[in-house]
Structures are given as structure tokens and as C-alpha cells.
Amino acid sequence: MVEGRVLVFLVLLGCINAAKRPNVLVLMVDDLGYGDVGCYDNVTIKTPNIDSLARDGARFTQALAAASTCTPSRAAFLTARYPVRQGMSGGSLGREVILFTAQKGGLPQTEVTLGKVLLEQGYNTSYVGKWHLGVSCERYGDNCHTPMAHGFQYWYGMPMTNVKDFGDDGESVVSAQMPNFFRYLYAVLSGSCLAALVLRSRSRFLFFLMMLVALVATLILLFISCSKIFNSMIMKNGEVHTFLATVPEFRGKSRHGLYGDSVLELDWAVGEILSELRRLGLADDTIVYLTSDNGGHLEERGVAGDVQGGYNGPLRGGKLMGAMEGGIRVPTLLRYPPLVRPGTTIDAPVSLMDLFPTVLSVAGIDMKSTPVGDRTLDGRDLTPLLTGRADRSPHEFLFHYCTDVVHAVRWMENASTTWKVQFYLPNWLPGTERCHFACLCSEARRLETPLIYNIQQDISERRPLPVGSEQYRRVLERCQRARDEHLAGVEAVPDQLTWSQFIWRPSLQPCCTLPYCTCEDPKYPQPY
Template sequence: MPPIKLAIVTLLLLLPSLVVTSPTEKATKKQPNILILLVDDLGFGDIGANGNTTIRTPNVDRIAKEGVRLSHHLTAAPVCTPSRSALLTGKYPIRMGMVPSIQMQVFPFTASQAGLPTNETTFAKVAQRSGYRTGLIGKWHLGAHCSNSKDFCHHPNNHGFDYFYGCLLTLLKDFSGLGESILHSRFPHYYRNISLTLLATLASLGVGYKIGILPRKLCIFLALLGVLVTGFLFCLPGYLVRTVNSQLHRQTELVEQPIRFEKLTQRLVWEGEEFLDKAVDEGKPFLLFMSFLQVHSPLYNSVPGYRGRSAHGWYGDNIEEMDWSVGQILDALDKRGLSDDTIVYFSSDNGGHIEETTHTGERAGGHNGIYRGSKCQGAVDGGIRVPGLLRWPGVIPAGSQSNALTSQMDIFPTLLEAMGQPVPSGIDGRSITKLLRQPQSTKSPHDFLFQYCGTLLHAVRWNSPEGVLKLRHYSPNWLPGTEGCRYICGCMEGLGSVRHSVPLLYDLSTDERETAIVPADSERYRRLVPQILEAERRHQASLSSVPSQFTFAKLMWRPWLQDCCNFPLCNCRDTKYDSRPA
């Protein structure tokens, strides 16, 4: 056969296989692996990549050196429960009812009905439908149950994660066993005030009976009811918080109660490594969400050699141990040949908690760099500006930096694009894929970003032609001479925040620390502020009424939703790694 005819015949024979394999190759390229590393309460200035020279974070800094550092990266809320819901869904928490209109800013019990609504679409659900193996290791804090202790309607398994190992709530100071109490830290006179209220109520009933207004049997009934309600709703949960909340689950099985800090850091890492092994064995792309329990209080160290290692006490030790965890997971990618095919995202759920202390009075909260304020403060940047590091070999230029305005809500659409999946309408995040490819660009995908604290709009950012401007309706009600509150500042007016009758305008392009307001009587203020207020009006008109997850009825502790292993002891130990050296 002539060479030309032979070549044509060969091409025709190969053409079907080319047609079949080509889409597969394209699909593979659209489905990189995804690793999300989220730290709890890490301050913007706590890592070397953001300028810290006294705490060693070489593994976290490696992500920045091999990828991009987002210098203007914001959470959607200054506290973990709402901010995590926004990261997962790409939506402002207020659109999902995941913001409080009361002082309680997070879910306080695993045995409550509050949680991320089951109808919300998370990036894990999309990944799961796209053929990914999905896993969450560490902290959840987005709910567990709806109507009974076996339904797990708000559990990670019901929000797109094939595998879960970790804490359904969060670490609380009470878990340390050192006599610390989150309730006493937040409300130092809580039990005294409850007792006085109860005594005043009982005294009033006694007076009512004495002067003949109330019959004797009714007084006795109301007195007993008051004692029972006070004990059940306001006292018992506080005394039992370590028992009812200190839990580790593997999938929906309660495997440890209370949480033991022995080898806890290592156990989370080992679970992450095991997840990677199973994804490789199955030949699937993976989405692994490493949601660290550190550096939230109570501070603990379980890796040998990290206690007393840093120049910043327990808190610095915790950061360096967290960095060790990051290094172990990055090394696990390298050893399995996965690094070049994996998107890595590193951040924190909110700013550092600068008011936090240990039981000995040692500082136990983060450093927010030049930014004022702290966790739970929605108006100033210390509560919402967080580290944002991304590594994506072949897409993001190594060692780059972007000063463009970005949000954690942008991770949702960006990951969906990477998976090759359509981005749904009605979300607030914007894909930053283009920005990641050209990080030197300062063009943000956002014109406006809205800063909520609870249900209140505390501030608005405008990526204007004149630079990034910020209009503040509220400021934290700091203690005199400080830039903090006693423990945390509340969101509500008069309960931690002060509303400005005339909003404050700042030019963040020249004044990132927010120290010099644009005068309200200036031409610039009169010209710019109406445009920001109009954007606020349009945004708030786009909000629809949804059931709140932060009603008292949803948040209250319900005994019938309580998980308890070895009932009635509520005590068990995860023995899976007992024989493994630390």
C-alpha cells in the first residue's frame, strides 16, 4: 500500500480512539485536586508571609512563595459560624439566616436545632456530584441535628462531605480541665445575676401571696417552675458545657467524649493523610478541607518539642504547631505526587481574638497586623481581614502578590470553575481565576463588599475609581484607652457597638489603619457617600426573608438531641491511634 494511503488508513483507524480520549483528557484538566487549610482565629499578622518575624511559619509561608498572597482578603463575618457558612456557599450569611440578631454570635451547643440549612449548596456538594472524594477533618461548627439525635441533618455528611472526623462544635476554654470557662470570660457575673433574678422573682411571688394577690398554690407552682426553668435553661448547660460539647465524631459516630488533647494535632494530620491515600487508591480527584482546631482557645500542644518553643508563649507555640500540621499535609501531597495537580488555599475564619487570655492571664489571642480591632468586630478590619494564600501550579505565578479586594466568598465560584462546573446565580462571591492568573492586576471582581456583624450592616467597601473606600455606620465600643472590649465586643448597638448618626468615610488606599476620616462637610464626602448609600439600598433590596438559625428556640440546649457515649457516663476514647508514636 502506498505510504500516503497507509497514513490515511492509520489515521482513520485511530480517529475513534482520539475522539473518545480527548474529552476525558479535558475533563481531567478541569478537575484539579483541592486542599483547603482553614485556621481558627488566626490573626492577619500571625504568619511570616504577612510580615511576622517573631513566629516561625515556614510551611504556611511556602504556600505564598509557591503561589500568591492576597493582601486585601476578607471574611464575610467577624466570627466563625457565619463566616464558615459564607466560605462554603459563596453567599452572605444573612441570606441563609446564619447571622444572629441577639448577643450569641455562634452556635453554643451540639445539642441544638441550629445549623446550616440543608437546602444550601456548598462547594463540597458540587465536588461530590462531580466525582470528587470529599472530606472534612477538624472543626465544623455549623450544626448537627434537627429533631432527634440520630438525624444529623446539619452534619458535614449531609452537606457534601463523604468523610468527617473532628469536632461538630469548636474548642471551648472549658475543655482544658484547668477551670477555665467561656461563660465566665464572656459574662463574669452570669451566675450571680441569674441567682439575683431568681431570688427577686421568688420574693415577688412571696409578696404577692402575702398581700393576697396570688393564691398559695399558684405561688408554689410558679416558684417551682421558675427554679426548674432557671436551672434547665440558664445554669445546667453552663455547668455541663464540657460534657455536652467536648466531642469528636468519626462520620456520625461519637468516638471521644470529652476531647483529649493527647496526640490531637497528630490525629487530625493522620486522618488527613489517610483520606489522601484512599482518594489515590480510588483514582478520584479529591477535595480535602483541613479545618484546624488551633489556634482557638484553649491552647494546647501535642507535638513533642512545640511547648515553650516560640517567643510568644502558648499562643505562639500553637501557631508553630499549626504550621507543623500544614507542613505534614503539604509533604503528604509531595510524597504521593499530587502537588502539581492540587489547588491549595490557606486562610483563617476570622481575625485574631486580641482580648483572649489563658487561665494564668497570658495573652492567648492573635496579632492583626496594622489593622485595628479584633474577632467579633465587624466594622474595623482586625475582625475580618485575614490571610489569603493560594497555590495552583501552572496557573498562579509563584511568589506573586495581589492587592485587589477579594472575599472568602470568592472561593466557592473559583473552585466550581476549576471543577468545570457552572456557577449558580444568586451568590455573592465572584470568581478570581482571572485575577489569580494575573495577580499584578488590581482590578477586583467586586464593586462593593458589605460588612455585617450579626444582622446589622456595620460597614461598606467600595472599589471606586478613586481607590478602595469604606463607609462605617458603626464602631466598636472599646474600653477607654484601648482598642478592645472586656472579652468580645457585641454587634448590637449599645451592646458592644456604637452607631454613627453621620457615617464615617475612610480612604483605605492611603489610610489602611482607618485613622483619618474624610470630613463629612467636604465636597468629596458629599459626592461619594450618596453613591455608597445607593449601593446599600440595592443590596438590601436583594435580601429576602429567611428563617433565622439564631433564634433562642433553635439555639437552646435540648437533652433529647444530646450525644452521649457509654450512657450515662458520657465518656469514651478514640483508640485508633493509641499505639502510634507521637
């Protein structure tokens, strides 16, 4: 991928007996916006290969991620369970994502993923691309959180996510959030050193205090400067390799900078994969599912101020904005010729968690015979919608979380009416609908008077129901009751993103050439 913000992970699940059971190919894009591709009304970026999936299969207009950021969304997608049920929501700390490869938290081994179920049922399973659900538990190499611990026989990809620090263009997540951070830190470092020199003969206590301040500032600078080495890597099963961020063939090919170039590369990659399916004679025997883990990141900017985030079309908000449509409603396509008519459009609200039970249904796998057992699944079988036997969502309610707090409730009252009750809004900058670098769940504003939209008719969330009207009171009461009943059924589990799990640990740090942790890709040499 080029140095934009679009990545793909591919979950390749090849069936041993393809004549009776479908192969399954999942393409999940990182941070792809609702309006970034042609089949979702983008007219400035050509995406013919992605658009072919809509032409030959089904296009969902209300496909919803379980969270508006990567880690919890991917955990829910793989398990068909809300992330709060797995301790992957971030909890009260507001830590929504995994930040280091060398931290303990991750997707618990007790969770049953789609990969585990299909592996047990005779499928060959592979996971290629971004993971972002943890690596190790007690020591580097135990791989307790990696795809290999969750039903995938082969893994080649990134343990982390594509953050700014991975490139060689001076980008940094820290400076993006706090533009003057390094300037202030260097000022503290130089000032404390100068003060130590002045105070050396006057006060030993103040001298050592200033030296301590200088030491802390130095360690912070070293740690942040090494973040690229700590997190910028790909892994093949349990081995570490260099991370490749730049593919020059697509640079400057779009009208939308690095991000647009990334979308073009993404579409090319999808085309290559689909061509290979046709060459192998597997196109008609394979469920192809393409989606995004969350919406486009509106605040993403380069060092020159250029836009490097996605476009969410008519939707309000974006990535990390709790339950705003732009953060959770994502482009989603499914092609499977034996089941889905070409050109199908599905307007009913569905969840990305629905893929798990849908695949099992299409493959004829009895859920009761799998390791899922009696555990609560929040995903639903979509085959009635895909075949046209139903036009109504299999869900009555969907709950939109930001960490472990329900920010909104969606009530599918009937096939033509979907209510969305918004209990929280992001803490936007005054006069805008954006945050500085990213909106945090912990900073969201709780609304004393919730907002209610008929989201089926008001996709942009601009026309709330009149407060105090009979319709408002009826919908609010029903959704509050559903939320309370849902929360009562959510059992407490260990939080995977507590401070003790969250901190960087040297003993868990992957490294390919100690003590330097540097390596090269033979095709694209990029010494660090």
C-alpha cells in the same frame, strides 16, 4: 491542637480524573490573626511551611471574611453567599454563633455548598476539622446540618468550636465574661438554702419560693458544669468520640504562650500535609488554599491573664468587632502552579466567598450545569487576578455584615482606590478599642456621621475623610445607594438562630456512653 485558640478544618476534595481537573485542598484556620504568620510580617513566630505557600503561589493582602465570627463566616465561605441569605447571620437577636451541639439551627439543607457541587461533578469529598454549622434538626442522629448533608462523603472533626471549657486548666467562657459569676451563684444557692431553713416553720410560701430559687441555681450550675461534656467532642461521620485539646509536643516552644505554641503546631501540620502531597506526586495538580474564618480575638485571656488570642498586625479591631479590619481581613494564600506564578501578591480586595466560583472556573465546571442554578452568588471568579490578566477586584462593592445589619460598605472605585464607609463601631470599653470578653453586634454604636477611609492607603483606619468635604459627600452617597440596592435584593429567609432554634435540647445531645457521655482517645487518654 494545643489548648490555644487556633484550630484547622481541612476540606479535602480529590478529583477522580486529576489529569484534567485539579484536586482541591482547603485549610481554614480558626481565629488566625492577620499578623500571626511570617509572610504577613510576623518576625517572632516562625512559620516556614505556611510561608512556602506565599513563596510558591499568591498572597492576598485584602482577603475579607463575610463576618467577623465563625458560624456566619463559614456558612458564607462554603456557599459563596452572604450569611443573611441563608438565615445564618444571627438576625435581630444578636446570636452570632451556634453555642450548643444540641440546638436545632444550622446551615439549611437547601443551600448548595462547594462540596455538593464537586461531589456531583465526580469529586471525592472529605471534611476534617471544625464545622460549627449545626448537627441535628429533630432528633440526634438525623445529621441534617452536618457536612454529610452538605456534599461531604466523610467527616472527622468537631461539631462545635474550641471554647475555654474544653481544657482541664480551669478555663471557662462564663467566668471569662463574668469573673464573679460562680461566686454570686454559690452565694444565691447557699443563701436561699439557709433562708428556706429559717422560713420553714414561718411561711410555707416563702419556704417553697426559696427552695425554688435554690433549685434553679443548682440547675444552672449543673448545666454550665456539664457544658464541657455537652460540646467537647469530635465526630466521625455521625458517631461521637472524645475531643482532644492538648498535644504536649508543642507546649512552651514559642515566645507567645499557648497561642504561639498553637501557631507552631499549625505550621507543622501544614508542612505534613504539603509533604504528603509531594510524596503522592499531587503537589502540581492541587489547588492549596489557606485562610482564616475571621481575625484574631484580641480579648482572649487565660485564667492567669495571659494573652491567648491572635495578633492582627496594623489592623484595627479584631474578632466579633463587626466590620473592623482586624475582624474581617485575614491571611490568605493560594498555590496552584499551572495557574499562579510564584511570589504573586494581590492587593485588590477579594472575599473568601470567591473561592467557590474560582474552583469551578479552574476545574472547567459550568456554573449553569450545577445545583447552584439561578440563585444569587456573592462570590466572584478570581482567575483573572490569579493569572495577572487583571489588577482590579471583580467586586465593585462588598458589604460587611454584623448579624443582619450592614456595618460597612467597601467600594472599589478603581484599581488604586478602595473606599470603606463605616456606619457602626463596636461598643468598646471607655479609653480602649476592646470589649470585656467579646464585642456583640447588638451592642454596636450606630454613627450619626459615618466614617470614610481610603482603606487602600489607610490600612489602620486612622485617617478618615473630612466630614462635609465634596469627596466625603460623593463617596457616602454612592455607598449608601449601593447598600440600599443590595438590601432590596436580599430575600427574607427563616432565621436559623432564633430562640426556638437556639436553645439546648436534650433530645439532640450527642452522647457516646449514656448516661455519662464520656469516652477516651486511645492515643491520648483523657477521661472526663
